[in-house]
Amino acid sequence: MRRTGWFIILIALMLVACTNQPAPTPTATEAVPTAVPATSVPVSEPTPVTTELTPEVVAAGIQQALDSYIEAYNTNNIELLRSVVDQTNAPFRRLVEERFNTFQESSFAGSRFGRMRVLEVKPRDHGFWQAAIDDGGYRRDILFRQIEDGRWVMSEPTEEQLGEKIRIENEYFTLNTYEWAAEVNTIIEDMVVRARQQVIDTLGRTPENKFNVYLRPIFGITPPVNPNSLAWYSAGSRPRNDRIDIFAPFSYAFGFYDPNVGWEAELYSTIVHELTHWAYTRAFAQEYRITDWMSEGLAEYVANNPRRNAVSAAVRMGRIIPLVDPNGGVRPQDMDHMTTLEVDRGLAYGFAYSLVAYIVETQGGLDGFWRFAAAVRDTPGTGIEFYDKALQKAFGITYEEFDAGWRQWLLENY
Numbered sequence: 001m002r003r004t005g006w007f008i009i010l011i012a013l014m015l016v017a018c019t020n021q022p023a024p025t026p027t028a029t030e031a032v033p034t035a036v037p038a039t040s041v042p043v044s045e046p047t048p049v050t051t052e053l054t055p056e057v058v059a060a061g062i063q064q065a066l067d068s069y070i071e072a073y074n075t076n077n078i079e080l081l082r083s084v085v086d087q088t089n090a091p092f093r094r095l096v097e098e099r100f101n102t103f104q105e106s107s108f109a110g111s112r113f114g115r116m117r118v119l120e121v122k123p124r125d126h127g128f129w130q131a132a133i134d135d136g137g138y139r140r141d142i143l144f145r146q147i148e149d150g151r152w153v154m155s156e157p158t159e160e161q162l163g164e165k166i167r168i169e170n171e172y173f174t175l176n177t178y179e180w181a182a183e184v185n186t187i188i189e190d191m192v193v194r195a196r197q198q199v200i201d202t203l204g205r206t207p208e209n210k211f212n213v214y215l216r217p218i219f220g221i222t223p224p225v226n227p228n229s230l231a232w233y234s235a236g237s238r239p240r241n242d243r244i245d246i247f248a249p250f251s252y253a254f255g256f257y258d259p260n261v262g263w264e265a266e267l268y269s270t271i272v273h274e275l276t277h278w279a280y281t282r283a284f285a286q287e288y289r290i291t292d293w294m295s296e297g298l299a300e301y302v303a304n305n306p307r308r309n310a311v312s313a314a315v316r317m318g319r320i321i322p323l324v325d326p327n328g329g330v331r332p333q334d335m336d337h338m339t340t341l342e343v344d345r346g347l348a349y350g351f352a353y354s355l356v357a358y359i360v361e362t363q364g365g366l367d368g369f370w371r372f373a374a375a376v377r378d379t380p381g382t383g384i385e386f387y388d389k390a391l392q393k394a395f396g397i398t399y400e401e402f403d404a405g406w407r408q409w410l411l412e413n414y
Contacts, residue, residue: 053129053146059118061152062131062144066116069154074112076104086145086155091220095253096154098227106343107319116140125180126161130250139259141250154252156218172196177215181248187264188215188246195271199279202302203366207282209239217248228345230255231270233277242282244274272303288370289377293323293335297352298369301360307350312414314347320410321351323403324384336383358409363395371395 065084072081078100085096103109119132124143133140145155163179168189175192177185192213200206219227226232230253231246247253249263257263276299280290290298300306314320321344325332331342335355338348359369375394379386388399395402 053123055121058121058129058144058146058152059131061146061150062121062129063118065144065152065154066118066133070113070116073100073103076109083151084153086147086153089155089158089220091224092154092156092218092252095219095227102228107347125163126157128155128157135256137259138256140256141254142252143250156220156252159218159221162217171210173211173213175213175215177248178217181215181217184249185215188213188248188267191264191268191271192275195268195275198272199275199302203276203279203283205279205283207239207279209242209282211239211242211244211278214243214245215248216245216253217251219247219251219253231274233274233281235278235281239282242278244271244278246270246274269303269305273299273305276302284373288373290373291336291376292338293348293352293355294369294373294376296338296349297354297356300349300353301356305349306353306357307347308414310347311350311354311410314344314350315410315414319344320407321348323355323406324387324399328383336387354410354414355406358406362405362409368395 068080068084071077072084078097081096081100082093085093087093114136117134119134119139121129121131124130128143128145131142131144133142142154143156144152146152157180161180166175166177166179166182166185168175168177168185170189170193173192173196175185175189177188216225219225225245229247231244233244234242236242246267249257249267254263254267257266277295280295280298321333321335321341323335325334325337331337331340333341333343335348335351338345338352341348356369359372360366363369363371372390372394375390379390379393381389384399387402391397391399391402397405
């Protein structure tokens, strides 16, 4: 089951699994925001600084911060947002603000969201408290700390505060992580092993090289990365230097998950996505050529991540992102320019999945996808003319026929 809830449409729009960061991936999830009556969430006064930080006191202070956070989104008030974000932590501040701005510039801006509720809190090192937060039955974990004026603000430790660096080796990859993430390190190692096998079983080819996995418990780890990414694969100059970076669970960057399924299912899907990029690069790229939407769509397909709720909403509202923008222009809003979309880039991952799934279902499985990839390799040009030639070469159909069939398939399946 995929993540749903008010803030999940934000995750769908922004958290995208990506190849060759900083151009952003998903993984992640999708859903239509639930509208609430157009009334303001009350913003409470800060809790006075106290020397006795009981869980009850901490939870009350964090709840006040969350109320302001929701109000900031509902009113597009970045100054209010800043009041509940640690302004002394520049990388984290950048992460929160850029995700806020991405949402406010999206086609879903203006939706009003209901209250987020603190479920429980627990202390972490260096004065941080980790809050488990409920939104309509779904969960998110965010770190907070109390500042001098008594306010609780979203924050993260510095890289130096993460503790010892940990290196876990096995026959397939090296996991690089930190003491801060000790409770999840071995779980994630097992996930990567299973995800690697799922990719190999689905695609039918096995890259021989080991790779590196870097787990990021916080956003502010060097080198800086794209704030709208959740994970990404980077091909090394040599295969042994290939790497996958992943934001760890229990961090702001990770986002929401279904507590009935657990964060493990969400992260596993992301890892499968990124390892699909790795497998294509090392076992297929010398034989085929694929466009950005084909690459991301294949990764989402192998990960079984259709982003159904977000795509369904877009289809119902007539907001299908076309394969080729008929209006053209300097910055086309289409799947052919997926990595340069100015809005709804996360949503584009759902449509990329749908295009690959449509080809697989109507053109003889993944063999049909690879036939199209071979035709793309052998076809020069751009735009509709390019796709028309490649589609006729691979499937014997025109671009117009393919586009009409895909749109009908969307209506029937979403």
